[in-house]
Amino acid sequence: xxxxxxxxxxxxxxxxxxxxxxxxxxxxxxxxxxxxxxxxxxxxxxxxxxxxxxxxxxxxxxxxxxxxxxxxxxxxxxxxxxxxxxxxxxxxxxxxxxxxxxxxxxxxxxxxxxxxxxxxxxxxxxxxxxxxxxxxxxxxxxxxxxxxxxxxxxxxxxxxxxxxxxxxxxxxxxxxxxxxxxxxxxxxxxxxxxxxxxxxxxxxxxxxxxxxxxxxxxxxxxxxxxxxxxxxxxxxxxxxxxxxxxxxxxx
Amino acid sequence: xxxxxxxxxxxxxxxxxxxxxxxxxxxxxxxxxxxxxxxxxxxxxxxxxxxxxxxxxxxxxxxxxxxxxxxxxxxxxxxxxxxxxxxxxxxxxxxxxxxxxxxxxxxxxxxxxxxxxxxxxxxxxxxxxxxxxxxxxxxxxxxxxxxxxxxxxxxxxxxxxxxxxxxxxxxxxxxxxxxxxxxxxxxxxxxxxxxxxxxxxxxxxxxxxxxxxxxxxxxxxxxxxxxxxxxxx
Ligand code: HEM
Ligand code: SF4
Ligand code: FES
Numbered sequence: 001x002x003x004x005x006x007x008x009x010x011x012x013x014x015x016x017x018x019x020x021x022x023x024x025x026x027x028x029x030x031x032x033x034x035x036x037x038x039x040x041x042x043x044x045x046x047x048x049x050x051x052x053x054x055x056x057x058x059x060x061x062x063x064x065x066x067x068x069x070x071x072x073x074x075x076x077x078x079x080x081x082x083x084x085x086x087x088x089x090x091x092x093x094x095x096x097x098x099x100x101x102x103x104x105x106x107x108x109x110x111x112x113x114x115x116x117x118x119x120x121x122x123x124x125x126x127x128x129x130x131x132x133x134x135x136x137x138x139x140x141x142x143x144x145x146x147x148x149x150x151x152x153x154x155x156x157x158x159x160x161x162x163x164x165x166x167x168x169x170x171x172x173x174x175x176x177x178x179x180x181x182x183x184x185x186x187x188x189x190x191x192x193x194x195x196x197x198x199x200x201x202x203x204x205x206x207x208x209x210x211x212x213x214x215x216x217x218x219x220x221x222x223x224x225x226x227x228x229x230x231x232x233x234x235x236x237x238x239x240x241x242x243x244x245x246x247x248x249x250x251x
Numbered sequence: 252x253x254x255x256x257x258x259x260x261x262x263x264x265x266x267x268x269x270x271x272x273x274x275x276x277x278x279x280x281x282x283x284x285x286x287x288x289x290x291x292x293x294x295x296x297x298x299x300x301x302x303x304x305x306x307x308x309x310x311x312x313x314x315x316x317x318x319x320x321x322x323x324x325x326x327x328x329x330x331x332x333x334x335x336x337x338x339x340x341x342x343x344x345x346x347x348x349x350x351x352x353x354x355x356x357x358x359x360x361x362x363x364x365x366x367x368x369x370x371x372x373x374x375x376x377x378x379x380x381x382x383x384x385x386x387x388x389x390x391x392x393x394x395x396x397x398x399x400x401x402x403x404x405x406x407x408x409x410x411x412x413x414x415x416x417x418x419x420x421x422x423x424x425x426x427x428x429x430x431x432x433x434x435x436x437x438x439x440x441x442x443x444x445x446x447x448x449x450x451x452x453x454x455x456x457x458x459x460x461x462x463x464x465x466x467x468x469x470x471x472x473x474x475x476x477x478x479x480x481x482x483x484x
Contacts, residue, residue: 010344022343074450076348102345109339172349174357176337177259207258217259217330217415218439221356223349241260242446248255 037234101104104172169224175216267444293407369426423475431468
């Protein structure tokens with residue numbers, strides 16, 4: 001069902017990290033409700049280029065919800081007005097004719113703005129570098145029955161592994177906390193025998209790096225879980241707390 | 252150990268443990284206070300208050316309780332300051348339209364400060380008068396404890412007289428509601444913070460937490476209200 005809408009956009013523009021930044025407004029006519037949100041952004045940018053103006057900088061890559069590159073805080077929500085999707089999976093049918101759409105970058109002290117809608121999320125890479133991997137050689141694929149893993153554990157590990165590192169959890173959190181992200185990365189490995197070996201060290205090092213980078217303390221509001229495009233559960237945060245506390249007390 | 256308590260999760264451990272400890276205290280406090288509603292001129296309440304004041308276990312708990320409050324308040328303020336800083340100074344112009352997040356969970360600090368303000372008043376009303384300055388209303392009375400007539404402080408008369416003021420009653424009712432809200436998030440949150448939760452237990456803890464929070468919070472409110480309405484004169 002082809003349907004076109006006219007929209008007004010209020011977009012955050014910021015030259016660089018030191019610039020104060022401001023909103024700019026744009027009008028776009030005849031946007032198909034079948035187009036994706038980022039296609040709409042492409043149309044706007046094409047229009048800006050044709051007018052000799054500088055296009056709006058925003059992050060994106062796979063455009064199919066798996067890479068974690070796209071961001072954008074749209075009309076009061078990270079990844080916009082739909083549940084369990086990334087911005088690149090958002091469609092214009094979620095908006096009404098003549099609606100004003102406000103687009104902002106993630107806002108958190110841990111994610112400083114680089115330009116316009118792009119923020120610096122390398123803090124997440126640094127947290128991963130602190131231990132979010134398996135460093136022992138786990139050999140080839142073991143026989144299916146050599147290392148039994150219960151279905152529940154396997155499912156939970158897979159669910160935790162679906163985190164794409166987009167940072168919406170931090171963007172949604174009133175405390176600027178990265179606990180949902182870190183807990184997913186700790187859980188996906190702690191639940192499986194290959195990752196279990198280094199679990200204690202991993203939890204301690206990743207949390208220490210998270211704290212160093214200035215992310216906030218989790219107060220369990222649950223906003224992260226609501227806005228996470230992959231539905232990462234708060235149960236992972238309880239698991240991280242357990243892993244971390246037990247590791248520290250054993251020291 | 253120090254590196255544990257300096258970490259974000261370690262600080263939350265202290266917050267959770269102190270919160271759990273305070274919640275246990277509240278349960279005992281409410282149980283004793285409910286005796287204010289026994290219509291015998293306060294004899295049962297006075298006997299219970301006498302037992303609490305003379306029991307060695309309670310004597311040990313009293314300074315511990317002070318420490319519990321202090322840790323909870325100091326760390327609560329510390330965490331709140333750190334979290335504001337981590338959030339950064341720029342706000343979202345389009346506000347926050349995330350649904351399904353409880354109001355209480357986002358306002359634990361404000362609710363805590365409300366409780367603290369009440370606490371100062373509460374301590375001035377009772378603890379200071381009973382332990383430090385004394386009060387003519389506390390003049391000793393005889394109650395029958397286990398068949399023996401015992402001379403005890405008339406704590407009931409002090410409480411009863413305090414609740415004869417409308418404004419005091421209103422402050423207590425409001426504080427009770429504030430406490431209920433604080434604990435409606437705090438109960439579950441404290442257990443999540445110490446790592447005791449998962450997909451299944453979250454639902455259970457939330458149900459128990461709501462029950463606990465509203466029974467305890469509104470319980471205190473109700474006692475003040477009933478004392479004002481039906482126990483005067
Ligand atoms: C009888 C009084 C109180 C009880 C039973 C109580 C209980 C609790 C509980 C159980 C939590 C959850 C802890 C967690 O998430 O790990 C909590 C959190 C909190 N409380 Fe209290 N509290 C009381 C008084 C206060 C006071 C006086 C303040 C004053 C500042 C306060 C400030 C806070 C703050 C800021 C939090 C959130 C901290 C966080 O989750 O990081 N509370 N409280
Ligand atoms: S936990 Fe969810 S919101 Fe946070 S980074 Fe991972 S996928 Fe994104
Ligand atoms: S662009 Fe890859 S997840 Fe959105």
